[in-house]
Amino acid sequence: MELLPQYIANGLVIGAFYALSALGLTLILGLMRVVNFAHGELYMVGGVMGWWATARLGLDFFSGLLLVAVVLGTFGWLIDRFLIERIRDQGEEPGILLTIGLSIFLANTALLLVGTAPLKIESPLAGGPLFIGPIVLTKARLFAVAVSIALMIITYLVIQKTRLGRAMRATFQDPMAAKLVGIRTANIYAGTFAMGTVIASMAGMLLGSIYSTQVSIGGLVSMKAFVVVILGGMGSFAGAIVGGLLLGLAEALWGGYVATGWVDIIGFILVILTLLFRPYGLFVKRAERA
Amino acid sequence: MKYLTSGISGLMLVSCAAVAAEGAGPVRIGVIQPLTGSVAYNGQAYVRGAKLAVAQRNAQGGINGRQVQLQIEDGQCQPANSVNAAEKLIQRNKVPVLAGAFCSSATAAVMAVAEKYKIPLLSGVSSKADLTEKGMKYFFRSAETDRLMARTFSKILADDLKLKSVAYIGVNDDWGRGGVEDFEKDLNALGVKSVMKEYFDHGTTDFYTLLTKLRALKPDGVFVAAETQDGSILVKQLKEFGIETKVFGVGSWATADFIGLTGEASEGIYAAVPYVSNMKGERNAGFVDSYQKEYKQLPGKYDASGYNAMNILMQAIERAGSDEPEKIRDALYRTDYKAPNGRFQFTEKGEGYGFDTVLVQIQGGKTHVVTQARTEKP
Amino acid sequence: MKIQRTCLSAFMLLAAALPFIVSDQYILHVAIIVMFYAVLATSLNLVVGYVGEFSLGHTAFLGTGAYAAALLSTQAGWPMWATIPAAGVCAAVMGTLIGAITLRLHGPFFVIITLSFSEVLRLIANNWVAVTKGPMGIAGVPQPAFLAQIDTLAGKHFYYAIAWSLLALALYLAYRFVNSNAGRAAVAIRENRYVAQSVGIRPLNYSMMALVLGAFLSGAAGGFYAHYISFVGPEMFRFAFMVTMITMVLIGGKGTLIGPLVGALLVTFLEEYLREAQELRLSLFGLIVIAIVLFMPNGIMGFVSRHREKREQNQASPLNMNVSATNRRSA
Numbered sequence: 001m002e003l004l005p006q007y008i009a010n011g012l013v014i015g016a017f018y019a020l021s022a023l024g025l026t027l028i029l030g031l032m033r034v035v036n037f038a039h040g041e042l043y044m045v046g047g048v049m050g051w052w053a054t055a056r057l058g059l060d061f062f063s064g065l066l067l068v069a070v071v072l073g074t075f076g077w078l079i080d081r082f083l084i085e086r087i088r089d090q091g092e093e094p095g096i097l098l099t100i101g102l103s104i105f106l107a108n109t110a111l112l113l114v115g116t117a118p119l120k121i122e123s124p125l126a127g128g129p130l131f132i133g134p135i136v137l138t139k140a141r142l143f144a145v146a147v148s149i150a151l152m153i154i155t156y157l158v159i160q161k162t163r164l165g166r167a168m169r170a171t172f173q174d175p176m177a178a179k180l181v182g183i184r185t186a187n188i189y190a191g192t193f194a195m196g197t198v199i200a201s202m203a204g205m206l207l208g209s210i211y212s213t214q215v216s217i218g219g220l221v222s223m224k225a226f227v228v229v230i231l232g233g234m235g236s237f238a239g240a241i242v243g244g245l246l247l248g249l250a251e252a253l254w255g256g257y258v259a260t261g262w263v264d265i266i267g268f269i270l271v272i273l274t275l276l277f278r279p280y281g282l283f284v285k286r287a288e289r290a
Numbered sequence: 291m292k293y294l295t296s297g298i299s300g301l302m303l304v305s306c307a308a309v310a311a312e313g314a315g316p317v318r319i320g321v322i323q324p325l326t327g328s329v330a331y332n333g334q335a336y337v338r339g340a341k342l343a344v345a346q347r348n349a350q351g352g353i354n355g356r357q358v359q360l361q362i363e364d365g366q367c368q369p370a371n372s373v374n375a376a377e378k379l380i381q382r383n384k385v386p387v388l389a390g391a392f393c394s395s396a397t398a399a400v401m402a403v404a405e406k407y408k409i410p411l412l413s414g415v416s417s418k419a420d421l422t423e424k425g426m427k428y429f430f431r432s433a434e435t436d437r438l439m440a441r442t443f444s445k446i447l448a449d450d451l452k453l454k455s456v457a458y459i460g461v462n463d464d465w466g467r468g469g470v471e472d473f474e475k476d477l478n479a480l481g482v483k484s485v486m487k488e489y490f491d492h493g494t495t496d497f498y499t500l501l502t503k504l505r506a507l508k509p510d511g512v513f514v515a516a517e518t519q520d521g522s523i524l525v526k527q528l529k530e531f532g533i534e535t536k537v538f539g540v541g542s543w544a545t546a547d548f549i550g551l552t553g554e555a556s557e558g559i560y561a562a563v564p565y566v567s568n569m570k571g572e573r574n575a576g577f578v579d580s581y582q583k584e585y586k587q588l589p590g591k592y593d594a595s596g597y598n599a600m601n602i603l604m605q606a607i608e609r610a611g612s613d614e615p616e617k618i619r620d621a622l623y624r625t626d627y628k629a630p631n632g633r634f635q636f637t638e639k640g641e642g643y644g645f646d647t648v649l650v651q652i653q654g655g656k657t658h659v660v661t662q663a664r665t666e667k668p
Numbered sequence: 669m670k671i672q673r674t675c676l677s678a679f680m681l682l683a684a685a686l687p688f689i690v691s692d693q694y695i696l697h698v699a700i701i702v703m704f705y706a707v708l709a710t711s712l713n714l715v716v717g718y719v720g721e722f723s724l725g726h727t728a729f730l731g732t733g734a735y736a737a738a739l740l741s742t743q744a745g746w747p748m749w750a751t752i753p754a755a756g757v758c759a760a761v762m763g764t765l766i767g768a769i770t771l772r773l774h775g776p777f778f779v780i781i782t783l784s785f786s787e788v789l790r791l792i793a794n795n796w797v798a799v800t801k802g803p804m805g806i807a808g809v810p811q812p813a814f815l816a817q818i819d820t821l822a823g824k825h826f827y828y829a830i831a832w833s834l835l836a837l838a839l840y841l842a843y844r845f846v847n848s849n850a851g852r853a854a855v856a857i858r859e860n861r862y863v864a865q866s867v868g869i870r871p872l873n874y875s876m877m878a879l880v881l882g883a884f885l886s887g888a889a890g891g892f893y894a895h896y897i898s899f900v901g902p903e904m905f906r907f908a909f910m911v912t913m914i915t916m917v918l919i920g921g922k923g924t925l926i927g928p929l930v931g932a933l934l935v936t937f938l939e940e941y942l943r944e945a946q947e948l949r950l951s952l953f954g955l956i957v958i959a960i961v962l963f964m965p966n967g968i969m970g971f972v973s974r975h976r977e978k979r980e981q982n983q984a985s986p987l988n989m990n991v992s993a994t995n996r997r998s999a
Contacts, residue, residue, distance in 0.1 A: 003502055010498040035776045086962055092776055093722050097918055098961040100911055105954030108326070112951065116331040118519050120551060129532035136505075138530045211495040211523055212551065216327070219907065220493055223787065226780055234776070255499035261462050261489040263499070265791040268784040275773060275781045326950065369805070369899040374701070378940075381694030398807045399899040406820055424808070462794065464804040491794075 002134065007256045008249065009135045013145055015248025019241045020148040021203040021221060022228035023155060024196035030235015031172045031192050034084060035092055037099040039200055040222030041106035046072055046201020047213030048110055051119040061124040061209065068205050069198045076197025080190040088189070103218060111215045123209035144206050151202060155195070156237060168192055172235065227267040231274055233281020243281075246270075316359040317352070317613065319344075319603055320379035322390030322400060324367040331518060332542060332592045333392055336415065337362060339596030340389070342584055343604070353608045360600075365391040369399035376403045386615045387412070387607070389599050394418035394464050401429050410619040414599030415592065418468050422641045428615075430622055430640040432599055434564040434647055434665065436465075436472040436515075439540060442663050443562045443649050444476035450660070451536050451560070453477070453511045457486040457504050459524070460515040469515035469540050477513075485509045490520070497524050501531045514539035522551035529555040536560070544650050544657045545590035556652045564647045565594040565631050566657045571646065577630040598629045632664060643667045675926050676839055683832055687825050696824045700896065702936045703831040704889055707838045709916040709928030711885035714842060716914070717922035718851060719875045720858030721774065724910055725782030726886060728766060728789050729759040731904035733887025735793065738806040738900040748812050752834075752891040759887020760880050767879040771872055783907075790905030805901030809894045827896055834892055838885045842925055845881055854878050858923075912939075919960050921967025930968050 025039045046068050053064035079102070087094040125139040159165035171178040171188045179185050204213065204221075228247055232239025247267055255263040274281070321340060324333035344358045352358055361383045365372030372391040379385045380403070388411045391400045397416040404411035405428050412430045413421070419437040422429065447453065458474055460466035466489060474484050485507045488500050504512065512535050516524060521541055528537065538560035542548060549556050567578045567588040577597065581589040589597075602625055609624065610617035627634040632645035643665050650657040686699060708730065715723045733755035740746040740754055770781045793800045800806070812826075845851045853874045856864040861871055894900045903909075912935060920931025938956065942949040964971050 003506055006502045007499065010496075010502065013498075014496055029776065033776065035779055083958065083962065087965065090965060092779070093716075093918070094961050094965055096722060096724075096779065097914065098958055100914075101954045101957030101961065103954070104911070104957065105951050108950035108954065111326060111330070112948070116334065117547060118522065118551060129530055131532070136531050207495075212519075214519060217493060217495070223783075226783070230777075230780055252499050256502060259488065260500045260503075261491065261795050262791065264491060265788055265795075268788045268791070271784045272769070272781060272788070275777055275784075276769060279773060279777050368903055369901060370897055370903070373897050373899075374697075377694055377697045381692060381697070395803070395805050395807070395899065395901055399897060402808070402898050406823075418804075462803060464802075467797070467802065467804070 003256060005133070006135050007252045009137065011249035011252030012245060013137070013141055013248070014252065015245035016145045016148050017203070017207055017244075018224055018228050018247050019244025020151060021200060021207070022225040022232070022240045022244055023152060023237070024199035024203075025225045026229045026232065026235055026237070026240040027192055027199075028196040029229055030233075031168065032084075032088075032189055033092060034095040034193075035099065036196070037096060037222060038103040038106060039099075039196075039225050040218035040220065041103040041110075042072065042076070042197050042200040043204035043221045044213070044215060044218040045075075045106060045110060046204030047121070047208035047217075048114055048119065048204075048215065049201070050205030050208055051114075051121050051213055054121055055119070061122065064121075065202060065205055068201050072201035073194045073198040076194040077190045079197075080193035081186070084193065085186060085189070103222070107215060107218050114215060116215060118212040118214045119208070120212050121205060121209040138210075140210050144210050147206055148203070151199065152241060155199060158195075159237065164188075164191060224267060227271050230271045231281065236281055239281050316357045317604075317607060318359050318361055318383060318385045319600070320376075320383060320385035320388045320390075321360055321362045322365040322372050322375045322379070322388065322392075322396075323362065324392050324396075325362070325364040327366040327368070329367050329392065329517065331547075332415075333367070335590060335592035336392065336596035336599075338585055339581070339589065339593035339598075340600045341596075342581060342593075343597045343600035345584075346580065347601075347604050353604055354611065358604060361385055365396050365400075367391070367393040367396050369396050372396040372400050373403055376400045380404075380407050380409055385409070386613050387603050387618055389414065389603060392416065394421060394468075397421060398424075401426050404428050408619075409615045410622055412599055412603055412622070414595035418464060419472070422637075422639045426640070428619060430602075430636055430642070432602055432634055432636075432642040432645075433595060434645075435641075436469040436540060438665055439562045439564075439647060440472040440476040442647060442665065443661075444473060444480060446649060446661055447511070447538055447560070447562075448477060448480045448482055451511050451538070453482050453536075455483040455485045455507075455509045456511045456513055457507060457509040458484060458488070458513045458515075459486075459500065459504075460489050461517065461520055462489040462491050466515045470513065473513055473515075473540075490524075492520060494520060495523060497527045498531070501527060501533065504535075505531060505533055509535060511536045511538060514541070516541050518542045518545060518548045518551070522548055525552045525559065526555045538562070542591050544652065546588050547590070549652060549655055556655070559652045560649060560660070561652070561657075562647065562649050563591050564645065565589075565591045566648055566650050566659065568657055569631055569646065569648055569659060570662060571630055571632065573628060574630040594630060598627070598631075598634065601629070602627050602634060635667075637667060672925055673843070676843070676929075679926075679929060680832070680836055680839070683835070687828050691821060693821060693824050696828055698936065698940055700824075700828055700831045702932050703828075703835045704893060704896075705912070705916060705936055706929050706932035707831075707835050707889040708886050708913050709920065709932045710835075710838045710842050710925070711882040711889070712913050713917050713922055713925075713928045714845065714878045714882040714885075715875075716917055717924070717927070718846060718854045718858060719878045721771075721778050721875070722914075723782045723879075724779050724907075724914070725766065725770070725784075725786040726882070726913055727905045727907075727910045728782075728786045729763055729883040729886040730890040730893075730909065731786075731789060731793065731902075732762045733759040733890030734894045734900045734904050735800060735806070735890075736887070737891030737894040738809045739799075741810050741895070742806055742808070748895050751895070752830075752888050755891025755894070756884040756888035759890065760884040762887075763880045763883025764876070767876045767883075771875045771879065783910075786905055786907070786910065790902050793902040793905060800902070803902060805899055806894075807899050809898045809900065811895060811898065830892060831896075834888060838889075839925065841881060841885065845878070846925065850874055850877055915957055917967075919957075919964075919967050921969030921971070921973075924967075924969040924973070927967050927969040934968070 028036045049068050050064050053059045053067050123140040125143045130137050167183045171185050228243040232243030250266050251263050254266045323336050324330050348357050363375035365375045391397045392415050394416040397413045405426050410428045414432050417433050417435050419435045458470045460470035540562050543561035544563050544566045606621040610621035635644045648659050649661045651660050712726050736758035737751040737755040740751045766785050853869045857871045916931035916935045921927030
């Protein structure tokens with residue numbers, strides 16, 4: 001089929017975006033066992049703030065991205081320290097309800113502040129078609145994929161190579177032991193949530209430059225992120241990336257060969273199948289995690 | 291515990307008693323529109339137009355000396371919420387007329403409520419053709435139906451654009467599906483082949499898969515039924531994808547917002563719309579002027595619908611000379627409203643006709659009227 | 669147990685008296701919606717409160733029931749008194765299917781898989797146009813014929829009576845379930861799964877029972893809704909509906925029978941009165957949810973019963989203290 005390479009290209013591009021937006025969620029879900037329903041809204045706030053920074057404050061794309069990261073990171077830290085900290089030991093229900101409440105609040109306050117119209121974020125690169133053999137892409141998309149990969153690498157390095165990352169991994173494996181060796185677990189949790197928020201919001205701004213950003217997209221983004229996290233395994237970094245790519249490809253192929261109206265269903269079916277047969281993710285060998 | 295529940299129930303009783311009796315004060319018009327949710331953007335435009343109409347009327351002394359008051363509720367384009375809003379407006383606020391509820395499915399649900407309470411309902415937006423076929427006696431529609439648009443413009447499109455094959459793309463809701471089907475039927479009757487029919491979900495941001503299929507099929511034209519939010523992204527990606535085919539569609543395509551969002555990708559797109567700000571018409575210039583003064587932007591399709599709907603209702607109330615729903619309903623049948631975009635009259639089924647619709651092409655970031663046609667009595 | 673029964677009966681009596689006191693149709697409408705939600709919250713409470721698993725897929729049963737009733741009455745011409753029970757049965761079947769698959773999982777996995785099922789059903793409802801008419805939905809679900817003859821107030825009373833009966837049925841069934849061996853087994857599973865298994869309780873059987881019962885009740889409620897609103901669309905499966913349900917259960921207090929009632933009352937009132945705040949409405953709602961989670965995690969009933977326990981502890985002597993505390997613990 002002549003269309004196959006294009007479908008694969010589409011799928012990989014979207015997949016990279018899915019992977020990026022799910023990365024923040026998998027860290028929070030895997031490390032803190034908090035089912036963060038506000039994830040999509042954090043993504044959306046990142047996009048809206050990115051628009052405000054570039055369109056209203058007149059910053060260029062990268063400064064805007066940095067601003068978004070700093071502001072949203074602080075916001076995430078505060079959310080964890082003051083809201084989630086208080087319900088941390090009560091199982092996952094309060095976390096779910098809390099983040100649902102948070103998502104309703106964020107979505108509607110943003111609606112009040114910015115309105116319902118879709119907002120455009122200027123990408124630093126042009127949007128014209130770029131032909132690579134039989135495949136059509138745009139420079140803006142390639143740029144976004146490149147930035148996504150860069151962010152993933154940075155996150156990986158932070159987790160693996162820095163002290164913070166080591167402390168995070170230690171807390172993940174055994175919070176009690178981590179406390180015993182002097183790690184301030186409260187700060188680690190807050191830091192992890194902040195990191196997840198930063199990644200989500202940067203993804204929001206980045207993807208907002210390719211599509212457009214809108215106050216109402218939070219819900220859909222959350223759902224897709226959950227799908228990816230389940231596919232890849234909660235807390236698994238590599239899993240989020242592979243899961244994202246897998247979802248992107250599955251959707252592109254299904255949409256191409258069956259019908260585009262049914263595209264969203266494929267993600268959920270994959271989730272159901274995964275949870276039935278490999279609940280800890282498609283790629284996780286160990287059955288038991290913290 | 292008992293006291294808790296009794297207390298709350300007691301509150302309910304007290305609050306109902308607290309509804310004060312309204313005297314012969316202002317004339318109330320109930321409005322149900324989506325103010326939140328995915329089509330809030332367009333619902334708010336409708337409300338803007340409505341408020342302008344009411345403000346203008348009140349400045350001229352209101353209706354028979356009484357000021358007009360809009361009671362606006364958020365229906366969210368959902369049948370359940372719109373029904374709740376309708377119940378509240380009819381029972382609590384005691385409005386004698388209703389306008390709404392934007393989406394055809396919400397309007398269908400509210401229609402049943404209005405019929406039950408015998409309150410006239412006017413929809414300025416819902417375009418599903420069968421709404422007036424349900425035998426409801428209290429429902430009026432001042433909007434264009436997709437069937438009407440299809441009938442009016444298919445031949446022109448087929449001839450002007452020399453279409454032999456068309457691909458259809460629609461948003462996956464009742465309006466999108468209806469639009470695609472109506473246009474497909476008429477174009478097929480003219481001998482134009484349909485090569486693709488695909489729907490996308492509201493809120494889709496990535497159309498590449500759909501566009502891949504589209505490009506491979508190489509149709510002469512692409513028909514799109516989408517609103518500003520999805521449509522602008524689709525059109526942008528169409529051009530990104532390098533598709534040069536002629537694009538035409540229905541929806542809020544010719545608005546300034548849409549053009550702003552799509553940028554140069556909107557060049558050359560055809561749109562069949564019931565209203566654009568640069569339509570010909572003596573009253574249109576005046577309307578556009580006052581709208582711009584008030585809101586600092588050009589009016590679009592939904593602003594005009596709100597404006598027209600309110601004026602139709604207010605004129606009917608004036609003709610009826612009273613607040614009674616029955617009299618207002620009878621007066622509505624005798625409507626002959628001179629709008630910015632033509633005249634509005636109603637058939638016995640409550641279907642509006644006589645107004646102008648236009649086929650425009652976007653050139654250089656502005657709408658350019660290709661044809662303006664009057665809708666005939668169906 | 670006795671206090672529960674008294675409170676529930678008192679509430680139902682008050683509710684029965686309401687139509688005779690009030691003739692404002694809007695208030696009656698709100699009351700009907702409150703009772704509808706109370707049935708949903710009670711059914712959800714069976715899963716969340718008594719089995720102890722957080723289900724986000726309950727809309728699957730609601731929607732199945734609503735579509736079943738709508739299709740049966742529009743396509744097959746069944747009358748309302750037949751479609752509502754049939755809706756309940758269809759939803760119960762769906763509950764068996766979904767339960768068989770999802771009840772093996774716990775914690776966040778259960779949450780996500782139930783959510784996925786709801787979404788799959790929503791997408792099917794939205795796209796299988798031949799049967800469900802897709803996004804156009806099924807409009808004009810017929811009302812019983814005699815309603816056209818009587819005036820609208822009496823019509824409202826009729827629906828009120830049906831909603832009341834549904835709620836009474838739901839409360840009765842829930843009460844019988846909770847205070848039966850099956851209910852006690854479910855609580856045992858909730859408290860400690862492994863110990864329950866060690867005394868011979870098969871978790872899957874009892875969680876399944878709770879789920880199917882909950883599904884039946886919400887399916888019946890869905891059928892009622894279809895006739896009352898006369899329109900059924902894919903939005904019945906939407907997450908927003910689920911959020912309302914789960915908020916009611918958690919605000920009212922899960923694991924109690926009165927909790928869902930209180931929750932339904934409060935949340936419906938909150939939503940209606942917050943209408944006055946217009947645009948701020950939903951932001952406020954979000955904040956309120958956060959506040960409840962932080963300050964009243966066991967919901968209002970949990971708060972009240974803890975308050976009472978503390979009072980009893982202060983009043984009672986050390987010897988009596990243990991006995992009264994044990995009585996309190998069943999549901």
